[in-house]
Amino acid sequence: MSVDAATVKRIAHLARIKLSEAEAAPLQGELNAILGWIEQLGEVDTTGVAPMTAVIPITRAWRDDVVTDGDALDRVLANAPASDFGFYAVPKVIE
Amino acid sequence: MTATYTVAGKTGPWEIVVGLEVHAQVISASKLFSGAAATYGGAPNTHVSLVDAAMPGMLPVLNGECVRQAVRTGMALGAQINRWSRFDRKNYFYADLPQGYQISQLYHPIVGEGALTVEPEGEEPKTIGIERIHLEQDAGKSVHDQSPTLSYVDLNRSGVALMEIVSKPDMRSPAQAGAYVRSLREVLRYVGSCDGNMDEGSMRADVNVSVRRPGEPFGTRTETKNVNSVRFIMAAVEFEAKRQVEVLEGGGTIVQETRLFDPDKGTTRSMRSKEDAHDYRYFPDPDLLPVELTDAFLSECEASLPELPAAKRTRFETVLGISAYNAAVLTADKDTADWFEALLATGVEAKRAANWVTGDLFGALNRLDKDIATSPVTPAAAGELLALSADGTLSGPLAKQVFEIMLETGEAPGAIVEARGLRQVSDTGAIDDAIQAILAANADKVAQYKAGKEALFGFFVGQTMKAMAGKASPAVVNERLKAALA
Numbered sequence: 001m002s003v004d005a006a007t008v009k010r011i012a013h014l015a016r017i018k019l020s021e022a023e024a025a026p027l028q029g030e031l032n033a034i035l036g037w038i039e040q041l042g043e044v045d046t047t048g049v050a051p052m053t054a055v056i057p058i059t060r061a062w063r064d065d066v067v068t069d070g071d072a073l074d075r076v077l078a079n080a081p082a083s084d085f086g087f088y089a090v091p092k093v094i095e
Numbered sequence: 096m097t098a099t100y101t102v103a104g105k106t107g108p109w110e111i112v113v114g115l116e117v118h119a120q121v122i123s124a125s126k127l128f129s130g131a132a133a134t135y136g137g138a139p140n141t142h143v144s145l146v147d148a149a150m151p152g153m154l155p156v157l158n159g160e161c162v163r164q165a166v167r168t169g170m171a172l173g174a175q176i177n178r179w180s181r182f183d184r185k186n187y188f189y190a191d192l193p194q195g196y197q198i199s200q201l202y203h204p205i206v207g208e209g210a211l212t213v214e215p216e217g218e219e220p221k222t223i224g225i226e227r228i229h230l231e232q233d234a235g236k237s238v239h240d241q242s243p244t245l246s247y248v249d250l251n252r253s254g255v256a257l258m259e260i261v262s263k264p265d266m267r268s269p270a271q272a273g274a275y276v277r278s279l280r281e282v283l284r285y286v287g288s289c290d291g292n293m294d295e296g297s298m299r300a301d302v303n304v305s306v307r308r309p310g311e312p313f314g315t316r317t318e319t320k321n322v323n324s325v326r327f328i329m330a331a332v333e334f335e336a337k338r339q340v341e342v343l344e345g346g347g348t349i350v351q352e353t354r355l356f357d358p359d360k361g362t363t364r365s366m367r368s369k370e371d372a373h374d375y376r377y378f379p380d381p382d383l384l385p386v387e388l389t390d391a392f393l394s395e396c397e398a399s400l401p402e403l404p405a406a407k408r409t410r411f412e413t414v415l416g417i418s419a420y421n422a423a424v425l426t427a428d429k430d431t432a433d434w435f436e437a438l439l440a441t442g443v444e445a446k447r448a449a450n451w452v453t454g455d456l457f458g459a460l461n462r463l464d465k466d467i468a469t470s471p472v473t474p475a476a477a478g479e480l481l482a483l484s485a486d487g488t489l490s491g492p493l494a495k496q497v498f499e500i501m502l503e504t505g506e507a508p509g510a511i512v513e514a515r516g517l518r519q520v521s522d523t524g525a526i527d528d529a530i531q532a533i534l535a536a537n538a539d540k541v542a543q544y545k546a547g548k549e550a551l552f553g554f555f556v557g558q559t560m561k562a563m564a565g566k567a568s569p570a571v572v573n574e575r576l577k578a579a580l581a
Contacts, residue, residue, distance in 0.1 A: 014186070014187075014376070015188065016188045053384055058384065059384065059387040060389075061156065061384060062156070062159035062162065063156045063157060063159060064159065064160075065123050065124045065125055065159065065160030065161075066125060066130065067124055067125050067131065067132045068125070069129055069144035069145075070131035070142045070143060070144055071141055072143070073141055073143075076140050076143045076148050076250070077140065079150075082245070084241075084242070084245070084247060085139065085241075085247070086138055086140050086249075087139045087140065087238065087247035087248055087249055088140070088190075088247065088248040088250075089242070089245045089246075089247055090245065090247075090248055091245065092239065092244055092245060092246050093189070093190045
């Protein structure tokens, strides 16, 4: 599996990351290198091996239904580029 | 089978095919993956944890109650419960989705196939298949009209648990779609897994519609998003089916697309959708373990289920002897059923209670423009009133009089009877006196009666009741009159 220049641009667009041609070109190589490394895993024969989701057998790491968080407007908005009246203020996104 | 609903086109009839995806907000104190409050409203961004705001490094932890609610809902719909399910990331970009993905369950939903039998208005009952129920996060809310250049984002809803309940494409008319949503809403309310409040958006539907010539394979469907009332859902189905028929008969083709419903006009319009809007790139969420359900957990869910509308209705009919019509009315919504059962708990006879609730009480509530939840009369007070009728303290007309006073003043019926002397008179002495006076004053009618004009008996009853100011026991009056005229 490998990605071409058009796929790199498409992925960037889906994530709303603006890439110049100069930035996109090296990314194509980097992404393909990553995909190559991942594909090496295919060399291992996993026939009969069950998929593993956790190293230790925990199945019910569930939370109790209680309110333990919130009321932290300042912390929530601390990194917002802009805010108004307690809202995040973002460029108009109406369709 | 009743006549099939069709859209009459210029070239002949078209059948419509409808499937619904209902988003129901799970009743829980906190969110699906964080400890922030899941309650509606609140000042902007105050029900938000750093998990909901998707700050780097924050990890979701599953709320067990949301799992329990989804499983209980599935059980109530007779659905398959999947002992192993998993969360996936659905990736898309929007300002009110700070993670850049919604955590949902595409590949392994928690609940599989089930069914719901509904009774559409004017049609035969129909069983609608349920395809699946999965758990997912709600997004935040964007406000677009407060600034000319900015959109404002409130994340209070971000991360609140939703159940997406997906039907099979089994509905064939707007009435069936409406009946399905109404029945589903009642099941959710009985189970207590969703409050069903469509005004506040805790239940909304994506409406999938296609049309076809009878007997032909499914046509291409469109999806109308986020319709938030039963009436609008029915209107969206109707409008969209007609629009599709017009397009097809005009030689056009239906494009699979997302549309928006306009509640003011009752129409749908295409969303200017970008071609890649549906490239969600789903993959398993690596931050979350699979959901594995144990036997003990499932038994506990099963045991916590209340009696459901259909079972309650059958019990009312077969065990309590209530008429089929009244049983349907009394179980149609949870508030009514709860009120009625609270009334039964006071020890009153079921059939009488059913007649009184569907007759006197509903009549009064209608008149006062109130519903059962805001009824000025409590089940306990109503029970007392019915008991006073049953033991002969109140005659039928007196009971109605006392009920009116209860509606007006909120006083208890016993107190009203005492304070206003509305007690029915069963004292034979007083009644006999009245009867003697009436017979003496109407000697001619007594003679006619004795000569065989038996219809005059009603006249004597009426006169006696009048003389007793309506407080005499009709049974005693009948009995004493018969004796006096014998």
